[in-house]
Amino acid sequence: xxxxxxxxxxxxxxxxxxxxxxxxxxxxxxxxxxxxxxxxxxxxxxxxxxxxxxxxxxxxxxxxxxxxxxxxxxxxxxxxxxxxxxxxxxxxxxxxxxxxxxxxxxxxxxxxxxxxxxxxxxxxxxxxxxxxxxxxxxxxxxxxxxxxxxxxxxxxxxxxxxxxxxxxxxxxxxxxxxxxxxxxxxxxxxxxxxxxxxxxxxxxxxxxxxxxxxxxxxxxxxxxxxxxxxxxxxxxxxxxxxxxxxxxxxxxxxxxxxxxxxxxxxxxxxxxxxxxxxxxxxxxxxxxxxxxxxxxxxxxxxxxxxxxxxxxxxxxxxxxxxxxxxxxxxxxxxxxxxxxxxxxxxxxxxxxxxxxxxxxxxxxxxxxxxxxxxxxxxxxxxxxxxxxxxxxxxxxxxx
Ligand code: SAJ
Numbered sequence: 170x171x172x173x174x175x176x177x178x179x180x181x182x183x184x185x186x187x188x189x190x191x192x193x194x195x196x197x198x199x200x201x202x203x204x205x206x207x208x209x210x211x212x213x214x215x216x217x218x219x220x221x222x223x224x225x226x227x228x229x230x231x232x233x234x235x236x237x238x239x240x241x242x243x244x245x246x247x248x249x250x251x252x253x254x255x256x257x258x259x260x261x262x263x264x265x266x267x268x269x270x271x272x273x274x275x276x277x278x279x280x281x282x283x284x285x286x287x288x289x290x291x292x293x294x295x296x297x298x299x300x301x302x303x304x305x306x307x308x309x310x311x312x313x314x315x316x317x318x319x320x321x322x323x324x325x326x327x328x329x330x331x332x333x334x335x336x337x338x339x340x341x342x343x344x345x346x347x348x349x350x351x352x353x354x355x356x357x358x359x360x361x362x363x364x365x366x367x368x369x370x371x372x373x374x375x376x377x378x379x380x381x382x383x384x385x386x387x388x389x390x391x392x393x394x395x396x397x398x399x400x401x402x403x404x405x406x407x408x409x410x411x412x413x414x415x416x417x418x419x420x421x422x423x424x425x426x427x428x429x430x431x432x433x434x435x436x437x438x439x440x441x442x443x444x445x446x447x448x449x450x451x452x453x454x455x456x457x458x459x460x461x462x463x464x465x466x467x468x469x470x471x472x473x474x475x476x477x478x479x480x481x482x483x484x485x486x487x488x489x490x491x492x493x494x495x496x497x498x499x500x501x502x503x504x505x506x507x508x509x510x511x512x513x514x515x516x517x518x519x520x521x522x523x524x525x526x527x528x529x530x531x532x533x534x535x536x537x538x539x540x541x542x543x544x545x546x547x548x549x550x551x552x553x554x555x556x557x558x559x560x561x562x563x564x565x566x567x568x
Contacts, residue, residue, distance in 0.1 A: 170194070170356070173242040173274075175267050177204050177235060179427075179488070180284065180321045181248035182213065183220055183328045188246075189227035191357035196242065197235040198270075208235035216487040216516065219329045241274045244353055245281045248321070250427070257434040259288050268295055272302035277313040280349050284321045286374055286428065288435050292318040292367035296342055317341040317350035318367040320374030325426070326486045336360040340370025378432035379447050384418045385429070386450035389457045392420030396464070403565050422541040422563045423457035423493025425482025430454065430491045458493040461539075461563060462500045468559055469537050473509070475501060476535035478528065479542025479564070480514040487516040494541035495520065511535050515546045529554065540566045 170193050174185040177199040185208075189195040199205050207214050211225035227233035239245070249263040264285055271281070281299075283292050296316050299306065306313050319339045323331040337354055339362055341347030347364045354362050365373075388406065395402035406417045424430045433451050437444045465475055482492040489495055501510045502523070511531035512523055519525060528546060532538055537559040540547055543566035550567075560567070 170244065171196070171240075171242040172244040172246060173198060173239050173271070174246045174248060175199075175239060175271065176247065176249035176263075176285070177201075177208060178248065178250065179215055179217070179325060180323060180328070181246075182208065182215065182224070183217060183323070183332055184246065184248060184284075184321070185233055186220060186223040186227055187329060187332045187357050189230075189232035190223055193232070193244075193356065195227070195233045196240055197233065198237065198239050199235065200237060202237060205235040205237055208233070217328050218326065223329065239271045239274055241276065243279060245271050245275075245279065246284060247282065248284045251285045251287055252427075253431055253434055258438050259435050261287070261291065264291065264295070265298065268298045269302065272299055275299065275303055275306060275314060277306065278315075280315045280317070280346075280353060282350055282353065283316075283318050286320065286378075286432050286435065287318065287371050288439055289368050289371045289375075291371060292316060292340070292342060312342075315341065315346035315349040316367075317346045318370040319350060319354065320370060320377075322374075322377065325483075325488055333358060334360050337362045338365055338370045338373050339363070340365040340367040340373075342367050372436075375432050375435050378429045379436060379450070381418075382424060382429045382433050382454060383446060383450040385421070385424055386453040388418045388420040389423070390453050391417070393457075393460055403568055419565060420563070421457070421493070422461055422479075422497060424454040425490065425492040425494075426488065427490045458496040458500070461493075461497050461561075462504075465497075465501065465537065465539060465561065466504070468561060473536035474511065474534065475505070475509065475537045475539060476511040476513060476531040477501065478513050478531065478538065478540050478547055479544050480512060480520050480525075481516055481542060481544075484543045484564075485516070485545055489517065489520070497539075497541065498523070514542075515544060532558065537561060540564055542566075 172193040173196045174181050175198045177197045185195045185197045197208050211228040213221045247267050252260050254260045322335050339350045351362050392402040409415050433447045437448045477498045480494045481489050498512050511526050511534050513526050513531040532554050539561045543564040547566045
């Protein structure tokens with residue numbers, strides 16, 4: 170079975186690796202030439218545990234190739250970004266470009282699956298777009314091919330495991346499409362696969378991430394309330410969580426990543442007057458890094474310097490997309506000058522041209538140590554290093 174995976178990013182590349190491992194002949198397609206050549210060399214351009222070995226093996230077994238141009242395939246998996254524009258409206262131009270680029274290769278009976286986070290109705294719009302390019306693939310109004318939406322649900326840092334073992338939701342544009350897509354996922358998914366329609370599947374993805382955003386917003390709001398009355402938010406949350414039906418998440422530097430900080434806006438954009446708690450949660454989480462900067466400024470005098478530890482958007486990965494720590498560090502550099510801000514992240518080589526220092530050096534050279542992200546390297550830190558320093562532990566790593 171030949172499968173074309175379009176988009177070789179954080180989800181597309183691991184999916185291509187897992188598919189080829191499961192026996193598919195995979196063509197990975199990407200508009201970035203260097204990504205294509207790195208995959209063809211059996212290398213990876215992102216950090217993800219166990220991925221490099223799988224890619225290397227699949228490339229050397231001729232099960233995985235990459236190209237900038239799609240080819241005729243049995244299955245087309247669309248895994249491209251759907252960013253927000255400046256007014257927080259979803260930008261679907263990558264999906265539209267993919268649909269245009271695969272249209273010449275489509276044939277009767279092929280399967281197209283959209284995995285990119287999408288506003289409700291996008292999968293049906295994909296069908297309409299194909300109709301405009303390839304009316305020959307339709308009998309009256311019905312397509313002779315199959316189309317489904319299946320949201321990816323993988324957690325960066327544990328992608329390979331979750332691609333195989335997570336449950337999946339598959340929503341076709343009709344029941345035959347749903348079944349075809351379920352058969353496709355059964356070739357590599359060991360979790361349960363739940364059938365639905367495309368709109369429900371699209372909304373499920375947005376709802377999952379909004380649910381998490383909302384619950385993190387609650388924790389972040391509590392942390393700011395607690396700070397104002399000198400109560401330890403971590404202690405409070407762990408005590409409240411002893412109630413059998415309470416499970417408060419962890420406060421942090423804010424919410425980063427390309428999913429939770431973005432997806433709720435898709436719902437707000439479509440339902441502006443109904444999505445109030447969803448909008449408010451986004452605002453609270455977006456406010457947190459700004460609050461942190463003010464907190465830091467209140468803890469230092471006019472000569473003291475700050476160490477910001479952890480620049481990725483969460484622990485133990487190198488992904489900096491929408492990272493609140495980067496927002497905090499940049500804001501501090503603007504206000505204090507770069508000589509008073511020491512930045513450290515063991516997973517990164519650089520941050521927008523700013524020098525990254527080792528853990529030891531950034532602590533030595535600073536008066537206030539801010540733990541932004543709970544990387545494992547910080548958990549095992551030598552306590553003597555920080556005993557005479559001011560500490561702001563935003564992520565509970567020292568607990
Ligand atoms: N965070 C907190 N407190 C917490 C948990 C997380 O502040 O208690 C912060 C993290 O530090 C990070 C952000 O939230 O900045 C998001 O991290 P995350 O680990 O919660 O999620 P992501 O963005 O890495 O991945 C999410 C996952 N969705 C859910 O857990 C509902 C993943 O399953 C999705 O596949 C992914 O979004 C996506 O692609 O949509």
